[in-house]
């Protein structure tokens with residue numbers, strides 16, 4: 352653990368060992384920055400003084416150009432920023448630039464522009480719970496689930512940054528005892544997920560091997576895959592999620608580099624049956640991330656924590672997801688988003704969606720303002736948090752992924 356000359360409070364998500372990338376606006380337009388303590392370092396300014404490699408990509412309005420440069424450029428840039436911010440370095444002060452802003456004083460924007468967004472379904476607990484509720488008479492886990500990381504193509508145009516209001520979607524639903532109706536969803540839900548953001552990508556027709564995934568995964572963000580369960584339940588057969596999901600997907604504003612997460616990478620779960628050769632990987636591809644979901648009504652100042660869980664038990668890993676997604680030769684481009692699927696543990700308080708936490712709306716959640724919830728109401732704010740923390744290692748946090756429901 353190296354200290355920075357920028358103050359980093361104990362327990363901060365953003366010590367020198369993290370240095371996540373984001374896009375902010377301090378009044379000079381969209382710029383790339385890294386978070387450090389309570390500040391953001393303006394990489395446009397630093398690059399302007401010739402202090403960074405790959406300056407042109409770092410002076411762009413989003414991360415896509417930088418993501419396209421690949422792993423050695425990411426490593427070199429991270430090393431240089433670490434040097435500049437490490438205790439003892441005075442290069443930034445010596446250049447006399449106005450490169451540090453309080454994060455609370457800048458506007459944060461979507462850090463990357465996803466051309467494609469894919470959502471997986473990789474938690475065995477979540478897939479089992481949903482199977483029990485959606486298909487009560489069948490085996491909860493469908494026959495393909497342990498053989499491939501099930502996923503679907505989501506909607507990239509509605510990926511929004513944390514803090515963006517979420518408009519309650521309208522849709523078509525089917526009451527149990529009558530014909531279909533249209534109107535606002537009555538079952539607005541969250542999905543607690545973690546996503547990865549891609550780097551250079553591949554040529555059309557050339558799959559990415561699972562062992563090369565590290566060259567193509569730049570970093571990770573928190574994802575809230577908002578879901579309208581009543582719309583989803585009626586529309587999803589036989590082709591999968593559509594309008595019940597495509598109205599909004601929120602990501603946290605800081606992309607945590609995979610390089611910062613290496614100390615927290617752990618072996619993936621034992622897989623039975625053994626996956627096919629193209630899904631076999633070397634090395635540790637699990638990530639030990641602690642996750643929690645906060646929910647506040649419009650009258651509450653601080654959210655109640657309604658779920659706590661961990662990412663390290665996910666059945667399918669990022670490397671396997673990427674290998675599977677490209678096995679048919681499809682193209683991955685810089686800045687694509689691949690979300691894990693809802694992260695649920697095995698106990699009721701560890702589920703990553705309201706449909707599981709309330710078991711399909713059967714059991715309500717008591718909030719500290721005295722109200723109850725099954726699904727979200729207008730004015731509710733959901734806050735996802737994630738962090739890695741082990742004794743003797745620096746805390747690597749993801750910050751917050753927040754959204755408020757509006758009518």
Ligand code: MN
Nearest residue numbers: 470542576692
């Ligand atoms: Mn999802």
